[in-house]
Amino acid sequence: MAFMIAAYLVIWLAVFVFVFSMLRRERGLESEIAALKEVAGEKPTG
């Protein structure tokens, strides 16, 4: 039974690690976009 549990855990773990890494990258990019938009708003045009 240990083999079966280990295999299912490994697969779920691989999926969760990928999902969490995606969420982390998404959060990082969104905060970067917000910061860049703020800078763009402050930057004088012309």
Add this chain to the structure above:
Amino acid sequence: MGRSHVGLWILTAVACVAMLIATWMALVGAPSAAGLTVDETYAQRIIYFHVPCAWLSMLAFFVTLVGSVGYLITSKSKWDNLAVSSAELGIVFTVAATASGAIWAKPAWNVWWTWDPRLTTYTVLFLLYVGYFMLRSAMDDPARRARFAAVYGIFAFLSVPITFMSIRWWRTIHPVLLDAENFGLSAGMRPAFFFGIIAFTLLYVTLLAHRVRLEGLREEVDDLKESLAY
């Protein structure tokens, strides 16, 4: 929240429910295999998740091929985004399939790993797609990176049919499920097997949609940086 955003979250919810049902069917719903030792009987249930992972790794690399060809024809970044997103998922499912296969191999073959043609070609396939990301990370110019990665993605795909056919071309101890009558499964096992493949495919589509969206955000950052002359 846009319509596509709502659609993505509905798809995510459906994929999660499908995966929970697939897990229940694989662990509880499907009957136990007959004529095996106790360890082998439990380990046999690994195929309900191992086969979908292996199938998705190959599907993901096929989508990378499609994205690569699409980019070379159109030079539009959306194709490159699709290719890189799918390649990343392909790596994840290759790792999941390899690890679950090794765990199944211990009670079935009495070893965690052997240089069987399927395992060897699958390892080469994995390393080729690791190389795909190493190539991408070595280039800063987005257009040049996308062009080189597209050419590499097309050639790397050659390893997918070789891996798929390896158990038919060479002597192997790896089971050949697709060629066996009824996939070598009893009538009670087949619903869990096919539902697993459907649920995992749905999971792949969902994760791919999220990953492509992430590439869109990365592009937005690059555009903003360019407009600010960073």
